[in-house]
Amino acid sequence: MSEDLLKVCHVNKTFPIKGGMFSKSNGVVHAVDDVSFTIHKGETFGLVGESGCGKSTLSRTILQLIPADSGEVIFEGKDLRKLSKNDLRKERRYMRMIFQKPFDSLNPRQTVRDIIGTPIRIHEKCSAEEREKQILQLMERVGLPSAYIDRYPHEFSGGQRQRIGIARALAMRPKLIVCDEPVSALDVSIQAQILSLLKALQREDKLTYLFISHNLSVVNHMSDRIAVMYLGSIMETAEATELYHNPLHPYTQALLSAIPDPSVPDKPNRIILQGDIPSPVNVPQGCRFCTRCWKATERCSKERPPFYHLKDGHAVACFLYEKEGDVQ
């Protein structure tokens, strides 16, 4: 069994809502609620969820860009939350991120050379020529012509900017790359190019990905294992093919059923969920999904179901599977 690269244990993050100078806190936003999962070395772990489910907050909490309220984030055996500032800085070179909006995540006043070269300059002591060589190498790997090294972000298309972002992430030879909706803002034909590039780079460098998206088709294509997130909590975790063929949690079933598939017209038994996603401020007391679940019972609205582990790494947080799985 491959070793664990990243272990996330019972991570919580809430944001207080302040009302202004003279009013007390109006409540809290439960952005990340008791989340635990493990990512193995060399795999792609997909995190799928709709807007407001907390997946972006979770990714930033893992990378220690936002401090978590509680829980552990263990990267290669070290708890990142307990590291000193200096030690954390050294670990950062191995954990990188690619963002959703290619334009917003690049400094418009820096050239490609600066964008890709800055992380190298910070973490490595090498001469300017060495650095230049590395930058050109990276540009070639991501498919950017070397002549563009002095251009600015606004001179590139969306897909090319995303390639710059990927080159920047690769500059430090990282072990883990968090891809936060990397292709959502791109056209379908460019999307396919970027996804193929990511897969190729993973094979060459033996990278591990945490792939976050709201698009289940894309996540399914890229990932080995997938976790489904809803309102701050993980509802189900399974291997990608298993999740598609045998979705256990009602929310996962609704998600899969909602995907319009060009090759399957008029899907039978379409599950249309009633109502809107509740606000992350007013989280239901019991199961997060009980307000929209067509299989909900009274118990669901009062008690939060624990994570039941079934065979082959398939785990689900739903009382329906109480008898089949064990709580670990």
Added chain:
Amino acid sequence: MEKELLQVKDLQMVFENKKRSFTAVDNLSFSIQRGKTLGIVGESGSGKTMASLSVMGLLPNQGRISGGEIIFEGKDLRKCSEAQMNKIRGSEMSMIFQDSMMSLDQVYTVGYQISEAILAHEKVSRQEAKNRALSLIGAVGIPHPDRVYDSYPFELSGGMCQRIMIAIALSCNPKLLFADEPTTALDVTVQAQILDLLKDMQKKYQMGIVLITHDLGVVSEIADNVIVLYAGQSMEIGSTEVIMHNPSHPYTSGLMKAIPKVGEKKDMLYSIDGMVPDIRHMPKGCRFCTRCPLADDRCRDEQPQMREIEPGHFARCHKAVPQAKGGC
């Protein structure tokens, strides 16, 4: 033959500034009947939004229609004055946009904005307009219409705002509805709800719907016919069945192959090489030749014309032949 609700013939639309002009829509022709849905599919730069804005008469300052005919229920819209167009917009022909939150005025309640649309076209009392607005809010599937009537757009979720936009668009029983990427900004479960709503409304009002999107999945859900645009030109026209399963144009089939499909675990996604050519440097021959796997010298020299491959199925390609059932 059914009377055509809208007929667009050889539409040309350009962007102009003092120095030069670019053609955004090049000789586009399409038509739509009552009660049917036409999907206009294209990526960024394809001209799909500009085409619909041209019909509605809502082009931005630098844009203008430089050629072609737009016949709506027998009237040539290009010959209509601004006052006449104002009468048609919102009452006979409506449009909904991608970002519903941005398209609503944040300082007025949503109920007011629906009533305003009614009062602009029909001579009714304020109370009657309000009553109609309330029943419209209910008709688009929003619970507690009276509470929502007094809400502001920023207090509602994206899905609800989109429903309000639909309510506004339907307030005067239009004959034709343009829907520009209506679900792109929404989560997949909400998207399913909105598409269902549009289908119901179409049945009820016997509207024609023009659905503009880059998402082939959405098109397969509700469109009867599809037109595929690339770089301002139409590439392929046909029924949804034919386009989805037996596309003849290499661009269309490339698009279909580039979409990751849940359940199909392919290692590498098919991707279309290259990018959409710059609007200022269009190829002499076929616009797609720079990226087409089948391109030859004739393609690069000679612009293909739209020709009928099978009854009702047209493609702009020298090499297009009817595909045997089973996809290409």
Added chain:
Amino acid sequence: MKNFILRRIGTAIVMLFAVMTIVFILVHMMPGDPVLQMLGTDTNPDPVAVESLRSQLGLDKPILQQYGSWIFGALQGNMGQSYSEKISVMASIGTRLPRTLELAFVAMILACIIGLPLGVLSAQKRGKISDLIMTTGASLGTSIPVYVLGYLFIIVFSLDIFHFGFAMPSSGYTDISKNAGAHFLRLILPALTLALGIAASIMRMTRSSVLEALSSESVRALRAKGLKEHIVISRHVVRNAFIPVITEIGLQMGNLIGGTVLCENVFNWPGLSTLLVKSINARDYPLIEGCVLVMSAIFILTNALVDILYGLLDPRVR
């Protein structure tokens, strides 16, 4: 909405206290001894006279006690006696304040009447010649200093160099109760001088705000509803665009209260700003404190009102 108003007033009160404290500290840190100034001697003052005057004025008490008694008194409306004018501070300010307020308000109203419509117009006519003329005029308006503009007006209208056939009064003040006509005649030029500079910045702010609103997606959606263009502008664009403009007006109002000093000087308009300058020169502690306090209070109040107005216009702020 009520909560919002209450909160805003609460903030204003806190700010007022902070200002009063800072004013007290600053004034007492100024060089120069008011006692010596009042006695009229710098060299060889009589120590007994100095001591007795000092204790009479309460300046020998510990500083915190002076602070406390001042705050207390000010809250009750008693800010002490002016050293230089021999009347109570309140009376002194009371005569001057209405004149400055009148000048400031009239100037602001004129500025809005000129600036707001021009801003909307130039946004609609963007890129055309008329827009160019208006924006150049606005640049000139913000660049010309008040005293230059004021003297220019005097030269043109009072000295009648272009021979319009009448001459505006160039300075002075007539109480409104004595002669309303003369009063307003003397108000026009100074108010206009102040107004033009502010009108220019209001116009620029309005223009950019309206331009932004015009190109927003909501305007496209409004046109798609079939609304007539003038309704789109007057009902939707204006209301959205004026929100940042209101803030600008509030800030300018604050500037006006304190900044009328140059204008009052040029036109000899006996207002609060001139009183403040006089009192600083005379080291008249109570009068200085009183003037600054009143000016700050007006500024704070105006801003609080502007914020509340903002909340009325823009539901998101509430």
